[in-house]
Amino acid sequence: MIEFGHGTHVGLRRARNEDTYHADASLGLFLVADGMGGHQHGEVASALVRDAVADLVARGHSLVEAVRAADERLIQHSRGFHDARPMGTTIAALRLHADSYEVVWVGDSRVYLWQKHLRQVSHDHSLVQELVAAGTLDPAQAARHPQRNVITQALGITAPDQLHIGMARGRLEPGMCFLLCSDGLTEDVPDNAIASIVSRQDLSAQECVEHLLLAALEGGGSDNITAIIARVN
Secondary structure, three states: OEEEEEEEEOOOOOOOOOEEEEEEOOOOEEEEEEEOOOOOOHHHHHHHHHHHHHHHHHOOOOHHHHHHHHHHHHHHHHOOOOOOOOOOEOEEEEEEOOOEEEEEEEOOOEEEEEOOOEEEOOOOOEHHHHHHHOOOOOHHHHHHOOOOOOEOOOEOOOOHHHOOOEEEEEEOOOOOEEEEEOHHHHOOOOHHHHHHHHOOOOOOHHHHHHHHHHHHHHOOOOOOEEEEEEEEO
16 A cells, blocks of 8 residues: 655745646556746646656556657647747656556656665766766765756756666565655755654654655745655555
């Protein structure tokens, strides 16, 4: 049985919410998408990708197939707008099966797994993450880097032949707790604070989400904030 909670907030510094999400326990599908801010159509991009992925997964496609097809739909749709800047979005998606899970992502929206400790399953497609991977920047510096929000992959913007869809799979076990979130959460709430909330067994999944949103607002609310928690009971 899957218990889940979900929520989104515009934050304290943005006029509109370009984040969106989808949570469907019957399908085992959970996703967060963060539309590109400043592109006028960020909320359109994230909603289009959300709907496309949900539709394709429901019709039997794998997560990777669904995300790639959603990217193609978004590119086609954006050609109808007379804007020099294409519309784009990140995505972080989770699919739960009977005894396994799969995660896919593009951009810097994240998927975490709590199982005795908090582990980031996804790996940001970002400039600072590339610098960390290359050994030229340590993670503590990355968290404060002025270009930490510069992403290197996004649906609708990255050329399809250069699009890299991150993937991870694992065995599903009782007690696992997954968190999907946009960078509006991780920008203002450190991982140790996230872990202290996600690990609380005295709170429902929905209450944990509400605590996460509140923590992000108390941390500055610098961006749109979206979170989904899915617990395997």
